[in-house]
C-alpha cells in the first residue's frame with residue numbers, strides 16, 4: 001500500500017483523513033511489530049489495545065516500542081495494558097505517557113480513551129479485573145468524553161481502546177461462547193462511541209458494526225494479524241466516515 005493512496009491531509013480541499021494502525025496482542029514479538037510498522041509508513045498513529053508483552057517486564061515494552069517508534073506518525077503511539085502485561089511493564093508504559101487509562105489523547109479531530117486489563121477468569125494472569133472494576137475504569141472517561149463532544153454527530157469522534165472486548169459482539173467469541181465484558185457492552189450502548197477497539201480474544205477477529213459503534217478486534221499481532229482504521233472527513237459535516245479492515249501478513 002503506498003503512502004499516497006492511504007494518507008491524505010488536505011483541509012484546504014475540504015477533505016482530510018486520519019489513518020491508524022492497530023496492533024493488539026503483540027506479546028513481545030517486536031520483530032513482527034517492526035515489520036508491520038514499517039509496512040505502513042504513512043499512517044498517522046498506532047493504537048495498541050493491550051498485551052504488549054508476554055509477561056515480560058519494562059524491557060520488553062521498551063523493545064516493542066522501539067520497533068514501532070520510527071513509524072509512529074504525527075499522532076504517535078497510544079494504548080492500554082493487557083492481562084499479560086506485568087506490573088512493571090504497565091508502570092513503564094504508563095510512565096511514558098502512552099497509557100490511555102492514565103489520560104485521554106485528544107486532537108482537534110478525535111478523542112481517544114481507554115481501559116486495560118482482562119476480564120477476570122482464572123485469576124492467574126497479571127492484570128485481571130472484575131466487571132465492577134472495568135466499569136469504574138471506563139465509565140467516567142466515556143461519560144466525560146460524551147459530555148465534551150456532545151450527542152452524535154459529535155464535535156469529534158470518540159475512539160475507545162480496551163483490552164477486553166464488549167460482551168455479545170463479534171469480538172468476544174471463544175469456543176462459540178461470548179466471554180467479553182458486560183459492563184463494556186452497557187457502556188457501549190449508553191454512549192455509542194464511534195469506534196471500540198479491543199483485543200484479548202485472539203480467535204475473534206472482527207470489524208463489526210454493533211448498533212452505532214464500529215467494533216474492531218484485529219487479532220494477535222504476534223501472528224501477523226492487524227487492522228487499519230481510517231476516518232475521513234468530507235465537506236462541512238462534522239462526522240467522519242469511519243472504516244476499518246482486517247489484514248494479515
Ligand SMILES: [Zn+2]
Nearest residue numbers: 025051084200
Ligand atoms: Zn493476548
